Amino acid sequence: MKKMKKTVAFYEVRDENDQPMAGEDWQRHLQDLLRRQHIEGVASVRHAIEGLRHYGQAYAHESELSLVIARERDEPPSSLDEASGEIIDESTQVNRPWVEIGVASFVAGTNIFGYVLGGMSAPRAGAVAQWINVDGRMFGEPVSVRPYTSEALVNFLQDGSSEARMVSVQLDAGQIYGEQVEGAGLFSATQQIGRELDLGPEVDVEVILRIRGRSDGATETTRRTLADLGRGLLGRRVRGAQAEVVDFDPDSLMEREMVDLVKHRMATKEDVSVMDAEGEGRQVRIPSAINAISRAASRLQISG
Incomplete structure (x- = not known):
């Protein structure tokens, strides 16, 4: 398994006016999203943002749910099965749209989440707020996202x-x-x-x-x-x-x-397992990104 250093950066979900909000139960919101995925299918979590199709999906790992934002692109490495809604975290197969992913994992009791870019063309952290706002169902009011600082x-x-x-x-x-x-x-x-x-x-x-x-x-x-x-x-x-x-x-x-002002921004480097797509831009494995966020939050002492 190949590994590489990836940046784990921390962000905060705020209200639409960039003001702090009381800590939300993001596991509950993601449980609702996961239930919707199973009942209504992948089309219910697919939204056009700035002309590109984005998918927001709850991802279960070690009894916790994280949010994966997938943005459609023209080239490999990851793919998404529109029949099942599954993000294929391996070499891509035909008849599945190529996507780049970003992985967001929330710190319990807070509106802070760690974010790892799956690849160079992955959606940035701001796409989390964009997707939530366009979706309108996972969270009932408009939000914004800003970097979390000490x-x-x-x-x-x-x-x-x-x-x-x-x-x-x-x-x-x-x-x-x-x-x-x-x-x-x-x-x-x-x-x-x-x-x-x-x-x-x-x-x-x-x-x-x-x-x-x-x-x-x-x-x-x-x-x-x-x-x-x-x-x-x-x-x-x-x-x-x-x-x-x-x-x-x-x-x-x-x-x-x-x-x-840069040094104090809450971000650090962590080892993350990646797929080797034969020289293509290598995509991180989702569970490895989630584990990296957990390690980074502990190292930087970010907690509720």
Whole structure:
């Protein structure tokens, strides 16, 4: 059995306005989904998202259910049997649509889930919210998904009263020319600069906003604006991002703190078993991805 390092990244399901929700019983929601799959068939869990057919399916492993999002594609390696609704986690067979998968496993008592991409073309974590919203039956109200970050990081930039003297972001070519991120502050501004310059894939674009001289030489509004820009980068898929947070409270233990906005994103690498599709983009095995999420949650101490 071949193995490879795969990223296990953690995300949080929130309401449609990106606000936290009380912890849901996702095992119950997935049980309902599994029951529907058996009674109504695969067509009931198939929905068009951005012009492509996506399948959301409950997957049982070691007495727990996870959510597998499968997106139809033109090439191997995984396939889906539309008669039974089974995702074929092996070399594909004829008369079955090729799909790329993403595997989501929820942390009990929370709205946090670990996510593993089955392959390079797999649906990203945002597809979880897209599928739930289009489906409208697994969860009764619209939701959004955002990367889950550590409480320590959120505490630096949590309530709009934080101040910073520097914020920076660095994007590589894939992030510059990827999907446009509207309303994302410094991210979208940096993305626009990179697209306008069109320097090629070997050049990254870095934008740094820094107060000249002493931190108290700038207005409080300026420092808060810089902190807001840093908060807007939390959890974004960027090559690098930092914020230098300052605190002028005489009783504070922190006068100045450099926060790595990428490092604190809750993600880690785990070994995952993969299929060897004779040189094709190798797809992870679903049980192995679920086990990797469980190990990662334990290592990062993510719990309800």
